[in-house]
Amino acid sequence: MWEFLQHLNYWDWLALGTALLILEVFGAGGYLLWTGIAGIIVGLVTFVIPELPWTLQLPLFGVLAILTAVYWWRRQRGKAESGDQPNLNQRGHELIGRTFVVQQAIVEGRGKIKVGDSVWIAVGPDAAVGTPVRVTAQNGTVLSVEIVP
Structure with missing residues (x-):
């Protein structure tokens, strides 16, 4: 050796x-x-x-x-x-701040919004079908929304 x-x-x-x-x-x-x-x-x-x-x-x-x-x-x-996609692999985080349309009326704080070709559960103020809403937060598969003025 x-x-x-x-x-x-x-x-x-x-x-x-x-x-x-x-x-x-x-x-x-x-x-x-x-x-x-x-x-x-x-x-x-x-x-x-x-x-x-x-x-x-x-x-x-x-x-x-x-x-x-x-x-x-x-x-x-x-x-x-410093990546250009900080929310990569965090499904739903990229939706925060974006505007979507109510798919199923939000009644008593719960409804559904259309996101691309899928539908997400939304919580927020009551809104009729077709109302534009902005996503403010995400908790699992539930998105918190606010009505866009």
């Missing part, structure tokens, strides 16, 4: 990085992607500096794996927070 470690070269690192990238294809969820990229970078550094001892190659690999993973994690987190 010591013999192998003392003679690590760029082919070993490129092979490790490639193997990790291939394993990532089978569904590791991004975990092996960044370690594979770190292995390839260490392989390139070892190609440029062939006399780099293994005692520096291994820590370099570890540091690069952590840095690339943290970089990607921060980048993805930033995209999730």
Whole structure:
């Protein structure tokens, strides 16, 4: 083992990085992607500096794996927070503020409104069929509405 470690070269690192990238294809969820990229970078550094001892190659690999993973994690987190669709996968939230027409009269605070090709339960002030209403809130499958003046 010591013999192998003392003679690590760029082919070993490129092979490790490639193997990790291939394993990532089978569904590791991004975990092996960044370690594979770190292995390839260490392989390139070892190609440029062939006399780099293994005692520096291994820590370099570890540091690069952590840095690339943290970089990607921060980048993805930033995209999730500043996305152009903050209500994605929150059915009903995208309806808040939009105006629709009463499908079934709202009587005693409960009725139905037509939203696209579906009908949602609506709660709010009494309104006749055809009255325009604006969605103010959502609670599960029930939309709170107000009459549009």
